[in-house]
Each structure stands twice: as C-alpha cells, then as structure tokens.
Amino acid sequence: MTKGEHNSKNELSLENQEELLHTLKERFEKHMDRHQEVEWSKVLEKLEANPAKLWSLNEMERTGGEPDVVGYDPEKEEYIFYDCSAETPKGRRSVCYDREALESRKKHKPETSVMDMATAMGIELLTEEQYRELQKLGEFDRKSSSWVQTPSDIRKLGGALFCDRRYDHVFVYHNGADSYYSARGFRGSLRV
Known part of the structure; x- marks a missing residue:
C-alpha cells in the first residue's frame, strides 16, 4: 500500500493516521485562540475512537x-471542526453548487459539484451563520470566496449563495448555482 491510500473505504492506514494526528495537533496548538477551553487530549480520544471521522x-x-477545532457542543459531546485555510481550499475550487446545477450545464461542465464533493468527504457545507462564526476567529477568504448552504427557496429559483471577506466585512452574494470559478470553492464542517 502506498502512502495516501487507505485500507478500506473511509479508513486511513496507521501511518496516515499518525501523520494526520500530528498535523492536527500542531495546528491546534498554534491556534489556541480558536478553541481556548478545549484540551487536545480529549479531542485525540474522540478522533482515535472514530476512524471514519478521521478519514x-x-x-x-x-x-x-486545514481543519481545526472551532468549538465544542456539550449537549452532544462533540468537537466541531471547520476548514480554517486562509483562502478557500484549493482542492475544492471550480465546482458548481450541486448535481442539478452540474447536469443543467450544456458546455464546459466542471468535474463535480460542491454538494457531491462534501457528501463524498463525509462533511457538511458551512451555513452562512457558521461562515460568519469562522470569520470571528480570523480573516478568511480575502482573495477567494466560498459557497455556503443555500436556502431551498433560493435554490429552487436557480440560485446559490457564497461568501467572502472584503474591506474587513463579510459579504454574502448570489450566483447561478451552475456557475463556477477558479477562486471559489467551499468550506466544510465536521463533528467528532
């Protein structure tokens, strides 16, 4: 098995688990302002007990x-991770909003859609509210933008929402759900 492969669907090799946990711990310790009341040892316990979430x-x-812990839900006893890369994730750009939008394109179809990609990854697309919460932890998407969950009434009319940060403010915009741009991707969340 080569580096980067996993033993079975949604499971990392032991080597990849160790490498990822090391990366997550370093990021966690570097950005304590994102999760001041959280202890890494407790996050680690949850991660080690949930191989699919680790995947x-x-x-x-x-x-x-660049996922990092941004909160804890005491009712569900879950740690909340968001994508915390400075700009929208590079490996998730140039995708339209959902399968319906992808199939509606006659020419120049992107490879996939935001919703298909998020589902395949086992994560949720950030809502507008979550996106605004993330922006309180730092300055994100100053040069790029990120699709966010779109209300069904907007989506039924062919639109989709995206956000970015400009002029020290968070803006919410709309576009046709079938549009895609090299500077627009999406950010996800995961509960562990």
Whole structure:
C-alpha cells in the first residue's frame, strides 16, 4: 500500500493516521485562540475512537482545508471542526453548487459539484451563520470566496449563495448555482 491510500473505504492506514494526528495537533496548538477551553487530549480520544471521522478530516486536509477545532457542543459531546485555510481550499475550487446545477450545464461542465464533493468527504457545507462564526476567529477568504448552504427557496429559483471577506466585512452574494470559478470553492464542517 502506498502512502495516501487507505485500507478500506473511509479508513486511513496507521501511518496516515499518525501523520494526520500530528498535523492536527500542531495546528491546534498554534491556534489556541480558536478553541481556548478545549484540551487536545480529549479531542485525540474522540478522533482515535472514530476512524471514519478521521478519514473525513484527512479529506479536508488533503484538499487544502486545514481543519481545526472551532468549538465544542456539550449537549452532544462533540468537537466541531471547520476548514480554517486562509483562502478557500484549493482542492475544492471550480465546482458548481450541486448535481442539478452540474447536469443543467450544456458546455464546459466542471468535474463535480460542491454538494457531491462534501457528501463524498463525509462533511457538511458551512451555513452562512457558521461562515460568519469562522470569520470571528480570523480573516478568511480575502482573495477567494466560498459557497455556503443555500436556502431551498433560493435554490429552487436557480440560485446559490457564497461568501467572502472584503474591506474587513463579510459579504454574502448570489450566483447561478451552475456557475463556477477558479477562486471559489467551499468550506466544510465536521463533528467528532
């Protein structure tokens, strides 16, 4: 088995698990302001007990998302990870919003869609509210933009929403769901 492969669907090799956990721990310690009340040892316990979630985090990492802990839900006893890369993840750009939008394109179809990619990775697309929460932890998407979950009434009319940060403010925009751009990707969340 070569580096980067996994033993079975949604499971990392032991070597890849160790490498990912090391990367996550370094990022966690470097950005304590994102999760001040959280202890790495407790996050590690959850990660080691959930190989499928670890696989999803690896997919977030592999596509350039730089996932990090941004919160804890005491009711569900889950740690919340968001993609924290400075710009929208490079490995998730140039994709339209969903399968319906992808299939509606007559020419120049992108390879996949945001929703298909997120589902395959086992993550959720950030909502507008989550995107705004992320922006309180730093300055993200100053040169790029990220698709966010779109309300069904907007989507039914052919639109989709995306966000970015410009002029020290977070903006929400709309586009046709079938559009795609090299500077627009998506950010995800994962609960462990």
